[in-house]
Amino acid sequence: MKKTKIVCTIGPACDSPDMLDKLAKSGMNVARLNFSHGDHTSHLVNIKKINELNTHLEVPIAILIDLQGPDIRLGLFKEKTFLEDGKQVVLTTKELVSDAETISIDYKKFPQSVSKGSFVYIADGTIELKVKEIKGQDVICEVVVGGEVNSRKNVNIPGAVVDLPAISDKDANDARFGAENKVDFIGLSFVKTAKDIMELKELLEKNHSEADVIAKIECIQAVNNIDEIIKAADGIMVARGDLGVQVPIEEVPNIQKMIIKKCNQAGKPVIVATQMLESMTKNPRPTRAEVTDVSNAILDGADAVMLSGETANGKYPHRAIDMMNKIIRETEKTMNNLILENYNEPLSIEHAISRSVCQSAHDLHAAAIITCTKSGYTARTISKYRPKKPIIAVTPSLTETKHLNLSWGVYPLLIKNSLDTDDLIKDAVNAVKKTGLISEGDTVVITAGIPFKIPGLMNFMKVHIVE
Template sequence: MRTKIIATLGPASMKYDVMKGMVEHGVRIFRLNFSHADAASFVPVVQDIRKLEQEMGIRLTVMGDLCGPKIRIGEVPGSPLQINKGQGVLLGLPKHAERAEEDRVFISLDVPELMEGLKAGDAVFLADGMLRFTVNRVLIPDQLFEMVARTEGLLTSHKGIAFPDKIHPLPALTEKDEKDLREGLDIGIDAVALSFVQGAEDVERLRRLIQEHGRIVPVVAKLERKAAVEHIDEIVAAADCVMVARGDLGVECSLAKLPVMQKRIIRACRHQQKAVIVATQMMLSMVKSPVPTRAEATDVGNAVMDGADCVMLSEETAIGNYPVETCAFIQGIAQSCEDYYLERLGGPYVPSPEKNIVKYLAYSACLVAEHADSAALVCHSTSGATARMLSSRRPSLPIFALSPDEGVLRGMNFFWGVRPRLADVSLVSHLERAVAFIRGEASIEQRQSVVITSGQPMPPGQPETKTNGIKLFYK
């Protein structure tokens, strides 16, 4: 299986045997959701993940997912309340609560920045888009509005609220996020996911905070806002990995446009050799059912065939009744669809016409390996960049990526087809380390060929060592 599974940990899965079962079925990244807990509560599970690594001999990645500025309404008197289609309600600052009437519910929002510029005709969504309203009249500019319900459902207190037609004025990182980030890095998380990213500056700010804390870990930019999609190329360039977070993105943008949006984001990531995660409701029915729906199986398969590096499970593994079984279904679907995906490709992706020697070396290595019927590709990747380049070409062969840095190894778990391995630092050259690995790797048989990409020292005055060599090696 080349596609990686990300599993969210929660009450249903924070047990050693359950996590082990998920790893056996393709999970390589565990997500810790800081929306529901703090770093201290995750200490035992991080320890269990490290113990699993030792027992199974597999690098596992711990991803901390920061909450971000999830905006919620205040207390709704009489909650829960039935809202009917066409019903009028009021939305405003808490100080205007006295404007509530017997037949007109008042929804309070104590974040005035979000209501600035709100006008008649604008959309307002509650409860992840299940309740949808349109602003009918502006009663007090930026403070109080009359809305009409476009759908019906239950309105309860403290539900999330979204304004699809507006640019979100709040920063992606909150004070809580900064605290969770520091504490998460201290307990050993290997990657950080940033919620509600709107531009490259959000990613760059997070990266600075990580560096100030004395760590370097991958940053995953979650695309949940309309503004993020409009700045996709800059965000992809700034991040190490991008998540298509279809829950909030489906609230902010038209559901009719979401399938094409997902494909465009995956394509943008592939063009910049960045990992991409498809998330939200991949196998939601398996929270309670032992088997997925046909539509869910097809959805997962399409994400794999679109070229996603990872698929992420949320409720399915956090609170579901069948966390291991869900991972097993994902694994089976991915393995089946990867075969078709590679058949349709007909060979490695050809690089776009640009002067990028590392990208063309990666493409050439994949071509040589395919034509030589090699067993694998092996690269030495000090930073992970070489493995990323090879992965972006989507070779049919496994990519063994060697690095002396455990953090880099865990970061490479985000990339399609990459199998991280620790390099033998007793050997000086990258090529020697690759050869030593091949000689000891049981899955590579005697007399089989392997294509090695490595970096050799450059003459004085030249740029730092990068991938600059391809070798066809026979074991």
């Protein structure tokens, strides 16, 4: 089984029950709903489709809703429009239907945020405009690098201080919608500090949500505050689209590697996103550079890789995830265990046991590592060390089976709550045996926290021969 997880963005190209089933069978672990597009009605339809699909799956697909965040977006177009190099275009805060000559923008302070000579980037930096003049609500620009543009594309103004709240009214409303519909992850866009994350967590707690918060790293402030953000968040997304406009694009690879390393050391799942197989939105095969990009993200230590337009509105959604799966499996053949030899600080009991579990599984040629976990902590701690053996996390918590869908190498399995340690081990082994992942005579390494009812406890390890 593959160990690196796949996040697929759901959209018109893949939201039929048949296509969702194909994506699940091809390796989709998490379904992403982009709240920069669509409304609650359309998103609810997709949530219900995924929940229905989950009734037929051994490991349910988790749902991640991606909040729009305090980013700036274009207004609505009647149809796709092409901006030509050298032409003039007016960006305006007036509400109107956009065309190639005048485009509405949803940030009312936009004219105050730019000056003559400023550069404005649209659609993850693929379109470049230069400000020539400002007249009231209108910003007159020259198209430096043109291209196709349509409704709700993102806008970046490098170096500008954008006066927007961390969580907009729309974001708060969308987060409450996510809580009401029991989604598993909520992505917070344009995080700047740990305070932004805590604000969302407080909102979710008030709405009785168990959703994990994924902090999207998209601006230089987030990069500068990465340590506190990793500590506060439940997971991280390296959102290279906006990040590659907010910082010099040549810095993105090193920033990506730095963030992944810090997340690995902290034991927090990290997703690498944006343009991974971008050419497959139109072509049936990716470029060699894209294949190498995906492979290198995995070798860097990413827990998950993400498909955006490739599955949401591309011509080949099934081919895209199938290719992603193939790249993952081939890359993982050459991956080494991440034992983190450079750690000099004393280890906690949990981490000492985790390292011992991974080493023992390797030395004994065990078929699998079985972790018994209530909160997911045990499985995530072992995942941190990247063992070659599969980590099968048995848990009585449906919530945690979905949360663990973002953790590298973890195969979550729902079991009933056991009364004592002996029953727990017996039930865990039997449940895993039924999946076909282990067989009679196999050696497995089992770890848990005793007593099991205490979340986050890990103090037990056993080598077991499957009967």
